[in-house]
Amino acid sequence: MPTVSMRRVVITGMGAISPLGVGAEALWQGLREGRSAIGPLRHPDAERLRVKIAAQVPASFDPAANIDERTLPMLDRTSEFALHAAREAITQSGLDFRQDGLGVRTAVVVGTGVGGETTQDEQSKRLYAENSPRAHPLTIVRLMTNASASQISIAWGLRGPTYAVASACASANHAIIQAAQMIRYGMADVAITGGTEACLTYGALRAWEAMRVLADDTCRPFSINRRGLVLGEGAGIFVLESLEHAQARGATILAELAGSGMTADATDIVMPSAEGSSAAMSQALADAGLAPQDVDYINAHGTGTLANDATETKAIRLAFGAHADRLAVSSTKSMHGHALGASGALELVAVVGALRDSVVPPTANLDQVDPACDLDYVPNVAREMPVRAALSNSFAFGGLNAVLALKRAP
Amino acid sequence: MTDTTQQQLFDIIAKQAKIDVAIIKPESTLKDLGIASLEAIELIFDIEEHFNITFPDQQGANFDSDTAQSLVDAVQKALDEKAAAGEGSK
Numbered sequence: 001m002p003t004v005s006m007r008r009v010v011i012t013g014m015g016a017i018s019p020l021g022v023g024a025e026a027l028w029q030g031l032r033e034g035r036s037a038i039g040p041l042r043h044p045d046a047e048r049l050r051v052k053i054a055a056q057v058p059a060s061f062d063p064a065a066n067i068d069e070r071t072l073p074m075l076d077r078t079s080e081f082a083l084h085a086a087r088e089a090i091t092q093s094g095l096d097f098r099q100d101g102l103g104v105r106t107a108v109v110v111g112t113g114v115g116g117e118t119t120q121d122e123q124s125k126r127l128y129a130e131n132s133p134r135a136h137p138l139t140i141v142r143l144m145t146n147a148s149a150s151q152i153s154i155a156w157g158l159r160g161p162t163y164a165v166a167s168a169c170a171s172a173n174h175a176i177i178q179a180a181q182m183i184r185y186g187m188a189d190v191a192i193t194g195g196t197e198a199c200l201t202y203g204a205l206r207a208w209e210a211m212r213v214l215a216d217d218t219c220r221p222f223s224i225n226r227r228g229l230v231l232g233e234g235a236g237i238f239v240l241e242s243l244e245h246a247q248a249r250g251a252t253i254l255a256e257l258a259g260s261g262m263t264a265d266a267t268d269i270v271m272p273s274a275e276g277s278s279a280a281m282s283q284a285l286a287d288a289g290l291a292p293q294d295v296d297y298i299n300a301h302g303t304g305t306l307a308n309d310a311t312e313t314k315a316i317r318l319a320f321g322a323h324a325d326r327l328a329v330s331s332t333k334s335m336h337g338h339a340l341g342a343s344g345a346l347e348l349v350a351v352v353g354a355l356r357d358s359v360v361p362p363t364a365n366l367d368q369v370d371p372a373c374d375l376d377y378v379p380n381v382a383r384e385m386p387v388r389a390a391l392s393n394s395f396a397f398g399g400l401n402a403v404l405a406l407k408r409a410p
Numbered sequence: 411m412t413d414t415t416q417q418q419l420f421d422i423i424a425k426q427a428k429i430d431v432a433i434i435k436p437e438s439t440l441k442d443l444g445i446a447s448l449e450a451i452e453l454i455f456d457i458e459e460h461f462n463i464t465f466p467d468q469q470g471a472n473f474d475s476d477t478a479q480s481l482v483d484a485v486q487k488a489l490d491e492k493a494a495a496g497e498g499s500k
Contacts, residue, residue: 050464212451270448307447 009180010246010409011254013095013239015088016349017081019055019232019336023088027236027336027346028353031361032382036335038218038230045202050209052216054200055232055337057081074141075151076116077198081235081342082148083155086192090156093239094251095190097156107160107188108149109179110237111171111195113341114204115164116143121201148196152237160188169301171195172236172344173394173402177260179240189245194345196235205231213305219338221302221331221363222309222377224370229303232337236345243410253409255352258389259288265399272311272395277301278318280401281391285319288405290389292323295405297360297390299347300377302331303338310372312393317375328385330378334364344394348404354387355408415461415489416482422460423478426453436479443478457481463488 016023019037020030030037040046041054063080064072066087075083097103119142126132141147146164153162161182165175172195179193208214208231215228246253261283265276285292301312309331317324332350339346350361359382366379392404413421416436424431427443434443440450458464465484 210451210455212454268446268448271446 006184007186008243008410009183009240009257010243011238011257011352012241012246012251013089013091013093014236014254014349014352015085015092016234016236016346017057017061017084018234018236018339018346019057021058022061022084024236024349027349031332031335031350032353032357032359034335034362034364034381036218036364038335038337043200043202043205049202049205051205051214051231053218053230055230056200057234071151071155074138076119076142076147078112078116078118078196078235079142079148079151081198081233082110082196082237083151085194085196085235085237086152086155089237089239090192095239097158102190103157104159105189106158107179107182107191108153108158108162109165109175109191109193110149110152111165111167111173111175111341111344112145112148113166113168113171113197114199115145116147117199117201117204119143121203124203152192158192166341167400167402168396168398169338169340169343170394170396170400170402171341172348173392173404174262174400176238176257176344176348176404177262177402180257180260183240183242189242191240192237193240194235194237194348195342197340197342198233199340200231200233215304218365219304219334220365220367221300221304221334222313222370222373223366224368226304226306226309226370228305229333229338232333232339232343234336234339234342234346236342236349238345238348255355255409256407257404258290258407259284259286259405261287261401261403263401265401267399269399270397272308273399274311274314274318276399277312277393277395277401278315280403281315281319281393284391284403284405288389288407290405292320293326295320295323295389295391296328296385296387297351297354298327298329299351299390299392300329300331301393301395302333302363304331304333308395310370312395313373313375324375327375328360328378328383329375330361330363332361334366344392344402344404347392347394351390351392351404351406354390355406358386359384360387415486418460419457419482419485420478422456423453426456434478436477436482438478440476457485461485461489463492
């Protein structure tokens with residue numbers, strides 16, 4: 001018998017800035033249409049770089065829209081994304097944090113892989129390349145990893161537990177799980193959570209090139225001709241609430257965040273292990289009170305690297321047994337790219353969309369079946385089908401796995 | 411007299427794999443030499459730095475089956491291309 005009563009956690013708002021545009025709806029519409037936002041890299045040093053493609057937030061994104069001019073100079077691109085996505089999510093939720101002391105009962109947990117990389121890169125260039133004797137005075141407040149969480153807290157007067165979570169490509173999922181746990185156990189009634197990343201700097205791109213995991217054509221998850229991942233950027237931010245809090249105020253519930261699983265492979269710093277990730281999926285099912293056959297959809301980690309896609313397929317088979325053949329599995333990274341610490345948050349928009357609209361987004365660019373990837377990956381075209389429950393997988397360098405289990409709104 | 415490309419390369423491999431250079435044969439695969447994926451990427455970096463060349467992107471380069479000789483060939487190809495490009499610009 002549990003000694004602490006657990007509260008149910010629901011999603012009542014979502015927002016996104018993504019390569020598919022401004023807004024969660026723009027992201028979801030793009031994904032269900034199977035539209036890829038991968039294109040030629042826009043970067044001042046693009047000529048010098050070997051990496052030629054990326055999934056970038058459109059140049060039309062205006063950071064200054066809706067952010068006051070005294071806050072703007074404090075913000076790295078990661079925080080710009082996060083604040084915009086938070087505003088959309090909070091507006092959708094209809095919450096007013098000034099009422100009834102709600103701000104004190106609200107947590108903020110935002111995942112990011114590296115934090116203010118653009119700021120770091122700009123200031124390093126200033127110091128080392130241009131021999132400037134001084135860094136910009138707002139360098140620290142822009143680049144600190146918790147900047148996005150803190151800016152959200154300040155903008156809406158949120159005084160509950162507030163911090164960043166970093167676990168590379170699983171950052172957003174780990175952050176969302178932390179936020180949900182706080183609501184479950186009564187530490188907060190509401191949480192603003194998700195992930196943000198903007199690290200397409202010259203330095204970071206060179207570092208990724210050197211790892212030799214980037215595709216040079218496009219992102220082709222689960223396809224035998226896949227050539228690696230395509231870097232992306234963006235933010236996804238969600239409003240989580242206890243079910244009772246949402247129901248008491250008559251809020252529109254988008255989905256239930258029913259459970260989660262977190263494990264570490266404890267094997268290799270980059271090579272994934274099917275045992276570690278399948279254990280995280282099994283934990284998420286058990287935590288959500290789901291049997292394998294209750295699940296209709298998995299939003300895969302699906303990076304498009306040789307190692308991930310075959311290992312993830314094996315992991316899904318380990319966790320789901322015979323039901324694996326009845327699952328729809330897709331990698332939306334084929335369209336929004338790999339936004340690293342924000343990827344789980346962009347993918348949660350896809351999962352909420354699938355639960356709400358009964359449409360599973362496809363895996364784009366899947367044109368040649370890989371015998372080592374033998375599940376139903378919903379190739380190239382979205383599928384209308386009822387989705388009762390879904391998992392969302394995020395696996396990180398460092399061998400870290402974080403899986404969300406979602407159910408339709410109760 | 412400078413070492414041949416092969417000797418230089420085998421020295422780099424031996425250093426990365428922490429093995430005696432005499433163990434390395436042209437037909438040895440990186441796997442035979444105990445070089446795992448991340449070490450192989452480090453090895454590529456060491457080779458590029460040493461010869462001042464850049465290998466083409468090869469996601470999916472197979473470190474299980476690539477041999478020491480195939481690395482020698484790849485280095486020689488990159489060096490020849492560099493030399494040709496250098497002459498072309500004179």
